[in-house]
Amino acid sequence: MANLTFDYNFNNRASSSDSDTALIYPEDHFFNFTQPLGSSQLAPDQPIDSNSTNTQTETPSGLWNGTSEDSTNNDSISPPNTATFVSYATSLGNFGKMVKCSIPLSTSSEAKFDLYCETIDPDERHALQYALSLETLDLLKDIHKPGRWVVSEDLKKMIIMYCKAFLLSPTITSYRGNCSERVLKAMTELNVNGLPSEKNPLHISEVITCISQQLTSFRSVMKSK
Template sequence: MAQTMDPNILAAHEDPSLRFLAHINTFDPPPTAPGDDFEDSDREEPGGSTSELASIKDVSMLIKIIKRRKKLSNEANSKLDTYAQMTLPEERAALLFAEVVEIVDIMKSTAQHRVEEWKISENLKKSITTFAKGIILSPTITMYRGNGPAEKVLRAMQALGIRDLPNPDDIANLQKVLAEVRHQLTIARNQVKTRIHESLEEDSLTRNVGDLAMLLTAGTSVQPTLQFLIRLAFLRWHAISFADLEENQWWPRVDGTLKTWRTTCDTELKLNTAFNAMYVQDKEKFGDPTESELQPHDIRNLPAFQLTIDREASKLDTATRAGSKRRRVD
């Protein structure tokens, strides 16, 4: 059984390689294979006694032992040869430090490369599009623009465990997802605004709010409800009342009304009364949705996707919550 190097002898050596040798000398080396040649053919391979280990002044034999016991690349073996040729402990320590620094750089570069290479999968893009349309079509949404809708979409997707989403602590890639969500939200808003303005034309096939609802939800996962019809009437009222508003100011105007109503109406009953009044006006002007082919879905039977979207969409932004004093009425 091999013995550990005497600490007193170990302390007498400044060479880092000898300290390393003391660690690997806790087991017996394998027998010398035929054909192994050493520079000193009369000397046995170290490993039998403490005195033999302590007598090594040239680390070249140590390097040969390491090469035999470890499966290293040609580059690694070359570095070991360079290490063995050094005579000063400072030189060897500097080489070891340089190797450590290089490893740290490689690890950082690899981590950064992974961040840069991550891309949104096609399946995730489809999910983002679905959820973005869903929240813009939600009758409970409290603001259509700003960072709020995108963050609510992401939370809804996380709540439902959508595949291919980055981990919650992967901030860099989550920002990529949010950027795509914002892009799809812009598309969805433009589509809704365009369809609403087109429905005001005299020969439009979607003047009835029921037909408009069917057109907007076609090809989506959204099930139109009575609440959705009421929200469409609210949006169409803005298209009529602010016909001369610049295009990029239309949605901010809608958000402004939502915020004003929520801070002015002190109960849910008063808020719902205001929405219902617009719905009644819309039916009188453009026709009752019961005359369309639409069959509104009961909100109690909505799929998990829509329930989650509506729940996230209904959460007020911080500024609105701070200013609201409404008393909830079921």
């Protein structure tokens, strides 16, 4: 750093009202200061070595990492307790095993549940839970609204067979009345596959309609012969 020389002439006098304590500065007395800029000590008529260590500014012990924060403030921030996390994860894992023993889950659901129990960070856990909620929403969207139930082809074949057997039975005295219900009762007693539950009247009604159509068709064929 370049040296800067100051020549200051003290021509003024400093005095007090008391002559005994008056301070008199001699006229034309020069103080030559030859120091590098930034020096903290100035002495008259004494040159300062440019290599003096006074030109170096020490960094206070409280400053670190180029910031002005006091280290005592950082000391108050304690690091995370790893033992606490490990203990919490172990406890949650054991509880998860108890839950899986009491609630039957599929293989896929068990894997997702284990992943949730192993996740300790709250933000990561919230993200995982939100993703699972979106997955559930997508599954619900894929479920179409049930339309009109129709008789399956296999069940229709069984209806045709039972209708023929009913119309060709020698015990039948009349084709009128509740013939469709009687055919359905016989199929139910013989545990024909594909029949809807009796608790679902709409589906039962569809089966009765199909039976009635087949009986009408076969009666027409029999009359034509």
